[in-house]
Amino acid sequence: MSFPKGFLWGGATAANQIEGAYDVDGKGLSVTDITTSGSLEAPRYLTYKLNGELGKVPAMPGAGLPEGAEGAIDPNSYYPNHVAIDFYHYYKEDIKMFADMGFTTFRLSIAWTRIFPKGDEEKPNQAGLDFYRKVFEECKKYGIEPIVTISHYEDPLYLSEKYNDWQDRTMIDMYVKYAKALFEEYKGLVKYWLTFNEINSTLLMLSAFGNNVTDDATFQHAYQKLHYQFLASAKAVKLAHEIDPNYVVGNMICGILDYPMTPDPKDVLATRYAMEQTVLYCGDVQAKGEYPTYSKRLWDEHNVHLDITEEDKKILKEGKVDIYTFSYYMSNVITTHEVKDKVGGNFAAGAKNPYLDYSEWGWATDPTGLQYYLEVMYDRYQIPMMVVENGLGAVDKIGEDGKIHDDYRIDYLAQHIAAMGKAVDDGVDLIAYTTWGPIDLVSAGTGQMSKRYGFIYVDRDDEGKGSLKRMPKDSFYWYKKVIASNGEDL
Numbered sequence: 001m002s003f004p005k006g007f008l009w010g011g012a013t014a015a016n017q018i019e020g021a022y023d024v025d026g027k028g029l030s031v032t033d034i035t036t037s038g039s040l041e042a043p044r045y046l047t048y049k050l051n052g053e054l055g056k057v058p059a060m061p062g063a064g065l066p067e068g069a070e071g072a073i074d075p076n077s078y079y080p081n082h083v084a085i086d087f088y089h090y091y092k093e094d095i096k097m098f099a100d101m102g103f104t105t106f107r108l109s110i111a112w113t114r115i116f117p118k119g120d121e122e123k124p125n126q127a128g129l130d131f132y133r134k135v136f137e138e139c140k141k142y143g144i145e146p147i148v149t150i151s152h153y154e155d156p157l158y159l160s161e162k163y164n165d166w167q168d169r170t171m172i173d174m175y176v177k178y179a180k181a182l183f184e185e186y187k188g189l190v191k192y193w194l195t196f197n198e199i200n201s202t203l204l205m206l207s208a209f210g211n212n213v214t215d216d217a218t219f220q221h222a223y224q225k226l227h228y229q230f231l232a233s234a235k236a237v238k239l240a241h242e243i244d245p246n247y248v249v250g251n252m253i254c255g256i257l258d259y260p261m262t263p264d265p266k267d268v269l270a271t272r273y274a275m276e277q278t279v280l281y282c283g284d285v286q287a288k289g290e291y292p293t294y295s296k297r298l299w300d301e302h303n304v305h306l307d308i309t310e311e312d313k314k315i316l317k318e319g320k321v322d323i324y325t326f327s328y329y330m331s332n333v334i335t336t337h338e339v340k341d342k343v344g345g346n347f348a349a350g351a352k353n354p355y356l357d358y359s360e361w362g363w364a365t366d367p368t369g370l371q372y373y374l375e376v377m378y379d380r381y382q383i384p385m386m387v388v389e390n391g392l393g394a395v396d397k398i399g400e401d402g403k404i405h406d407d408y409r410i411d412y413l414a415q416h417i418a419a420m421g422k423a424v425d426d427g428v429d430l431i432a433y434t435t436w437g438p439i440d441l442v443s444a445g446t447g448q449m450s451k452r453y454g455f456i457y458v459d460r461d462d463e464g465k466g467s468l469k470r471m472p473k474d475s476f477y478w479y480k481k482v483i484a485s486n487g488e489d490l
């Protein structure tokens, strides 16, 4: 197995899951700032104020506040991302540790609300721009190429309330203004941009993971939101190329692979339909520049009527992404039959795959699925690919020797890197791999710190206690060796 020379190795994070400092240097509130913590069993909540009273709604799926409600912070609730791991102040130390591992790339996101605090300002917030400039300069110092996600689950709260979570075209203009500010500001410092993190999660949340949302209004909302996001993404791609022809812009898809539980043709068809709705729909529009034929079926199923114009179709065509990037954690099983052995845990549900092992959070470890996904998607889109998230969320215990021996994480990652190597050998043009959470961070799904992904341990718990001190785990030294050998020494 041979990864190409210059292959990018690193890790991936998101602003709201690491930075903390949620209200400093002019930053505005984002939707994640009003999201409380959760647990394996309990969902996270969005907190709001309605008629002077505080209330809360489950943060997923289709996170949105009741009509008339405004996001608020409840002094009696805990918001893990308000401090997170305080990357805002620790970034130099953290990037140095990434450099020690030999990272050649670091995927991070920009908090929209640091740049445009409410979202509708004319001019960007200089302090926000300065922060990321310092971060990128720190990366450059070590030869680390940033991969920057423009929007990672952290819309400005003000815009989200005003435009009801992307139900208005004004959102497109707001996003493009924000993207333009970034493209102009970081010319020469950044090369790779990703427009929306896991853009397909809007649909995925409705039908997967045990949620069985069926009402037409929710689907109408989801497809319309996506249409406006596709336009925002396409406009950003075009603009990026105009500002700097060296910019490379990608989409970012939550890559969950579905398998049929039985050879019953009905299961096979149901599996294809599930993949189309939850994964392929978004990738097809962003990489091929037009809606796929099966869109009509998907819309008709839920009486969806899109606000879409001829001009929109032209924009989508002109704004195809340069690269296809995705996260990969697990596969799922689809069936039309009764399910006896079910998967439990956050975000995973449905039939259990007897051939796979499951994490404590119910996610199936399936490296072969990664190889399959890479080969099929590369064949479909024929553009360079990046695996921009992959990892094992696990509880880490500090051993008697004061160290963390996370061989389970090493094992998980080694299997997935080997699977990527096979796909590369089969001809897939894979150019980067960034593991999720190279340093422990706040879980997006549960708000827990105890669901750890890092090579670097951070002393902070689910209640926000701890010194924030950083410490390498065994996997830190292992990944260093992997990078030094360009993926040979696993």
Ligand code: BG6
Pocket: 014, 017, 197, 198, 254, 327, 389, 393, 436, 442, 443, 444, 445, 446, 451
């Ligand atoms: C992806 C997201 O869905 O998975 C990340 O892009 C997230 O933001 C990651 O953190 C892992 O999920 P979780 O729920 O374990 O944090």
